[in-house]
Amino acid sequence: MTSLILAEHDNNTLADSTARTITAALQLGNSVEVLVAGDGCAKAADAAAQISGVAAVLKVDDPLYAHPVAEAVAALILSIASRYDAVLAPATSTGKAILPRVAAVLDVPQISEITRILDADTFERPIYAGSVVQTVKAPAGTKVITVRPSAFAAAAAGANAPVVVTPAGPDPGLTRFVGETVSQSTRPELTTAKTVISAGRGVGSKDNFDVLLRIADKLKAAVGASRAAVDIGLTANDCQIGQTGKVVASDLYIAVGISGAIQHISGMKDSRIIVAINKDEDAPIFKIADYGLVADLSPVLQEIDLELARRGYA
Amino acid sequence: MKVIVTVKRVVDYNAKVRIKADGSGVDRSNLKMSMNPFDEIAVEEAIRLKEKGKADEIVVVSIGPSEAADTIRTALAMGVDRGILVRCDGEVESLAVAKILKSICVAEQPGLVITGKQAIDDDAGQTGPMLAALLGWAQATRVYRLDVSDRTARVERETDTGLETIDVCLPAVVTTDLRLNEPRFASLPSIMKARKKPIEEKTAADLGVDTTPRVTVLGVKEPATRAAGIKVESVAELLDKLQQAEVI
Numbered sequence: 022m023t024s025l026i027l028a029e030h031d032n033n034t035l036a037d038s039t040a041r042t043i044t045a046a047l048q049l050g051n052s053v054e055v056l057v058a059g060d061g062c063a064k065a066a067d068a069a070a071q072i073s074g075v076a077a078v079l080k081v082d083d084p085l086y087a088h089p090v091a092e093a094v095a096a097l098i099l100s101i102a103s104r105y106d107a108v109l110a111p112a113t114s115t116g117k118a119i120l121p122r123v124a125a126v127l128d129v130p131q132i133s134e135i136t137r138i139l140d141a142d143t144f145e146r147p148i149y150a151g152s153v154v155q156t157v158k159a160p161a162g163t164k165v166i167t168v169r170p171s172a173f174a175a176a177a178a179g180a181n182a183p184v185v186v187t188p189a190g191p192d193p194g195l196t197r198f199v200g201e202t203v204s205q206s207t208r209p210e211l212t213t214a215k216t217v218i219s220a221g222r223g224v225g226s227k228d229n230f231d232v233l234l235r236i237a238d239k240l241k242a243a244v245g246a247s248r249a250a251v252d253i254g255l256t257a258n259d260c261q262i263g264q265t266g267k268v269v270a271s272d273l274y275i276a277v278g279i280s281g282a283i284q285h286i287s288g289m290k291d292s293r294i295i296v297a298i299n300k301d302e303d304a305p306i307f308k309i310a311d312y313g314l315v316a317d318l319s320p321v322l323q324e325i326d327l328e329l330a331r332r333g334y335a
Numbered sequence: 336m337k338v339i340v341t342v343k344r345v346v347d348y349n350a351k352v353r354i355k356a357d358g359s360g361v362d363r364s365n366l367k368m369s370m371n372p373f374d375e376i377a378v379e380e381a382i383r384l385k386e387k388g389k390a391d392e393i394v395v396v397s398i399g400p401s402e403a404a405d406t407i408r409t410a411l412a413m414g415v416d417r418g419i420l421v422r423c424d425g426e427v428e429s430l431a432v433a434k435i436l437k438s439i440c441v442a443e444q445p446g447l448v449i450t451g452k453q454a455i456d457d458d459a460g461q462t463g464p465m466l467a468a469l470l471g472w473a474q475a476t477r478v479y480r481l482d483v484s485d486r487t488a489r490v491e492r493e494t495d496t497g498l499e500t501i502d503v504c505l506p507a508v509v510t511t512d513l514r515l516n517e518p519r520f521a522s523l524p525s526i527m528k529a530r531k532k533p534i535e536e537k538t539a540a541d542l543g544v545d546t547t548p549r550v551t552v553l554g555v556k557e558p559a560t561r562a563a564g565i566k567v568e569s570v571a572e573l574l575d576k577l578q579q580a581e582v583i
């Protein structure tokens with residue numbers, strides 16, 4: 022069983038989701054190769070070569086891959102796919118856009134967002150906003166799989182695999198990258214942060230949200246949000262956690278002014294410790310919270326900020 | 336330009352699904368069914384394109400049981416011109432759905448196909464990109480803003496790091512995200528009018544597509560449940576607990 026993993030990177034560093042996908046691929050079989058397609062991506066390719074279990078890195082360094090345009094990356098994967106038994110990518114906005122194209126052209130079904138591997142053909146994946154877990158067996162043929170990063174630990178560094186320079190694939194010429202607005206954040210990356218503090222509609226005002234940000238800084242936490250908080254403009258779309266946003270499994274998850282709709286819970290219920298702050302004692306979020314505080318969040322946020330400062334969190 | 340939108344009949348997002356006693360699947364009986372929310376956004380976007388004079392005809396396609404005709408009627412009441420129902424009973428996998436849609440696109444020659452970014456039942460998120468690949472067309476998933484010109488569309492899409500702007504050549508397949516628009520409710524007169532709009536019925540076999548599932552579902556189960564926790568009385572108590580648990 023030889024697997025190909027589509028790496029996610031910014032040319033210089035490898036996203037943690039890649040190391041997590043490598044862990045999943047190693048459970049399928051021991052021959053794992055990583056495709057690093059980028060423009061000036063030598064550092065990212067070297068980083069991939071150092072991850073334990075990686076047998077080889079295919080480095081495709083070409084302006085065509087300056088941005089991961091789905092049509093071009095899918096065409097590149099298809100140009101080498103016949104060498105592999107499985108193609109995997111993290112279930113990120115990039116992986117989710119590219120892999121179905123690969124599966125369709127190979128005429129195989131895709132297994133989306135697996136959370137567990139039972140054997141080389143059998144997987145668990147959540148359906149219905151994570152309220153049901155389905156066990157599925159893939160048919161014979163190439164396996165095309167997206168992996169939910171939060172469900173797998175990151176493979177550690179400690180290897181030195183060869184980096185094989187590989188030619189670019191065809192340019193489908195269908196899509197042109199124009200630009201991007203990247204939400205600037207000095208905070209940890211949401212999906213892999215140990216601590217996440219999330220705002221819901223209840224946070225309401227920018228004043229409250231600013232206090233929440235101060236708390237995030239003191240706890241070195243990433244900032245998440247419910248859909249409602251994004252919709253009212255409290256924070257950017259890439260903070261949304263849930264069925265149709267990001268999935269986190271942090272050590273500590275603090276939900277502030279979030280009611281606990283299934284669509285939100287599906288993105289955070291695998292966190293180790295959940296704290297809920299909500300003025301409605303019947304809010305569903307309390308059913309899954311380890312520690313619940315029934316209170317008006319506005320003074321509570323102020324108090325948490327002051328109390329953390331008093332306890333030496335800077 | 337002709338626009339095709341796709342709609343799926345799914346368990347309403349507010350309904351709680353149960354697992355069949357034998358664990359073989361999900362029990363959908365007696366649950367409220369609705370149009371997949373992302374598809375409502377797709378229908379709305381198509382109608383706005385028509386209102387702006389960018390589209391001249393909108394065709395809605397649903398693949399599913401005879402009841403999916405209701406979902407098509409909803410789209411017709413919102414303002415879509417005509418419907419195509421591809422009758423299929425039982426689960427149809429994304430790849431088969433994409434093949435059916437491809438066959439319809441080859442016949443209808445749309446300039447744009449709008450699908451939801453995912454269906455909220457299987458959460459697979461494959462149909463749009465699979466269709467684009469089968470047709471050899473451009474795609475834009477998770478669309479936040481759509482601006483259609485003659486030969487291209489400028490699209491802003493939601494990504495894990497923010498927003499990305501791309502130009503796609505038409506024809507293309509785009510998939511909707513939550514913030515693209517707010518779907519309208521159909522007015523009573525338009526619901527009446529929609530009853531007269533045509534729905535053409537086909538089968539997958541008519542279109543030459545085999546819908547036999549290729550993935551075997553071995554079973555379904557409840558996710559691990561969390562034990563209920565405790566209520567704390569104060570911020571100090573909360574922080575004490577978190578310090579004891581060594582998470583802050």
Ligand SMILES: Cc1cc2nc3c(=O)[nH]c(=O)nc-3n(C[C@H](O)[C@H](O)[C@H](O)COP(=O)(O)OP(=O)(O)OC[C@H]3O[C@@H](n4cnc5c(N)ncnc54)[C@H](O)[C@@H]3O)c2cc1C
Pocket residue numbers: 220221222223224246247248249250261262263264265266267277278279280281282283284285288298299300301304316317318319348372373455
């Ligand atoms: C197709 C679809 C996909 C979706 N995907 C997602 C998703 O990915 N992620 C997601 O989060 N949602 C998603 N949703 C939306 C989801 O159904 C809920 O509407 C949303 O999660 C609610 O957000 P909220 O909890 O912030 O707001 P609300 O449900 O409005 O809850 C606000 C909470 O704040 C509390 N509150 C208000 N004021 C105060 C105060 N002063 N002090 C303390 N507490 C206060 C209230 O008691 C309430 O519990 C989706 C919905 C659909 C239909």
